[in-house]
Amino acid sequence: MTSIKSAKEILSSLRKEPFSIETDEKLANHRIVQLAKSGTLPLKVVETVLCEQYHIIGADTRSMEHLVSRFQSNDVIREYFQYFYEGEKIAHGKLLAMAKAMKLSYSDLESYEPQAKAQGYPSYLCRLAHYGEAPQIAAAIAVNFPAFGQMCLALEDALKKNYNMKEEEVAFLRFFGGGDLDKGALKVIEASNAKIEYKDIRRAVRLLQAYEVMFWDSVYESCT
Numbered sequence: 001m002t003s004i005k006s007a008k009e010i011l012s013s014l015r016k017e018p019f020s021i022e023t024d025e026k027l028a029n030h031r032i033v034q035l036a037k038s039g040t041l042p043l044k045v046v047e048t049v050l051c052e053q054y055h056i057i058g059a060d061t062r063s064m065e066h067l068v069s070r071f072q073s074n075d076v077i078r079e080y081f082q083y084f085y086e087g088e089k090i091a092h093g094k095l096l097a098m099a100k101a102m103k104l105s106y107s108d109l110e111s112y113e114p115q116a117k118a119q120g121y122p123s124y125l126c127r128l129a130h131y132g133e134a135p136q137i138a139a140a141i142a143v144n145f146p147a148f149g150q151m152c153l154a155l156e157d158a159l160k161k162n163y164n165m166k167e168e169e170v171a172f173l174r175f176f177g178g179g180d181l182d183k184g185a186l187k188v189i190e191a192s193n194a195k196i197e198y199k200d201i202r203r204a205v206r207l208l209q210a211y212e213v214m215f216w217d218s219v220y221e222s223c224t
Contacts, residue, residue: 005198007189010135011182013198014143014205023209027151032220036158043102045223046159050099050172051112052119052219057095059122061088063129067137070129076191077134080184084141094172101169117218121211128204133194136204142185144208145176151216153177 005013014020027033035041064085071077099109128137156173159165167174 007186010139010189010198010201011142011185014139014202017202017206019206019209020143023147023213024150026213027147027216030151030216030220032216033151033154033158036155036162039158039162041158042223043163045219046155047102047104048219048223049155050095050102050104051109052114052215053095053172054099054109054112055114055119056122056215057088057092059119060125061085061092063122063126064088066129071134074134074191076187080138080188083184091172091175094175098169098172101165115218115222118215118222120214121208124207124211128208132204133196133200134192135189135194135196136201138185138188139201140205140208142181143205144212145179145181147209147212149177 032041032045035045064081067081068078068085071081096106096109099105125137128140152173152175156170156177159170159173160167
């Protein structure tokens with residue numbers, strides 16, 4: 001990969017970008033988090049999160065499957081996306097379990113009509129999967145997943161404390177709350193032969209972060 005920055009410098013620089021700092025601040029202070037912590041969040045919001053995520057996971061699973069095939073000849077990159085492909089399948093099962101705990105049937109999830117703004121994230125990820133380069137995608141995942149994970153953990157904690165939900169019932173949310181993705185992302189960036197500049201990686205990360213915020217905003221706005 002042609003770049004004036006090392007792989008570590010790329011991830012470090014991305015996290016210092018104004019858009020990354022702004023994304024973290026927006027999500028940490030999001031109305032969904034505030035209301036959940038106070039015990040005043042309508043459960044309809046959580047149901048909507050699950051319904052939207054049901055469709056997102058379906059799309060992201062196919063995107064990851066495509067990436068595994070696309071980078072079949074590069075063991076490091078293929079294995080990285082294989083990890084996320086398998087993770088999406090695990091997340092699907094955990095989502096179904098949480099939906100059941102909230103009295104949402106499989107039919108409810110299937111018949112739910114996704115919102116355009118909420119589905120911007122998987123649509124852009126699909127675009128990256130087909131036309132982006134591996135360093136863009138790996139960097140975007142490494143920077144974005146912790147932001148998504150913190151939202152999930154905050155929601156999980158509030159549902160257990162204020163809504164009497166059990167540990168196993170919110171395992172879907174906890175699933176996204178841990179793990180260091182930098183090690184794998186660094187390997188992908190270093191293993192890629194793509195000639196791509198930092199500004200192109202930055203753009204992919206910035207847009208994915210924006211779609212992350214758009215997801216939560218859309219869910220909240222649709223329920224209020």
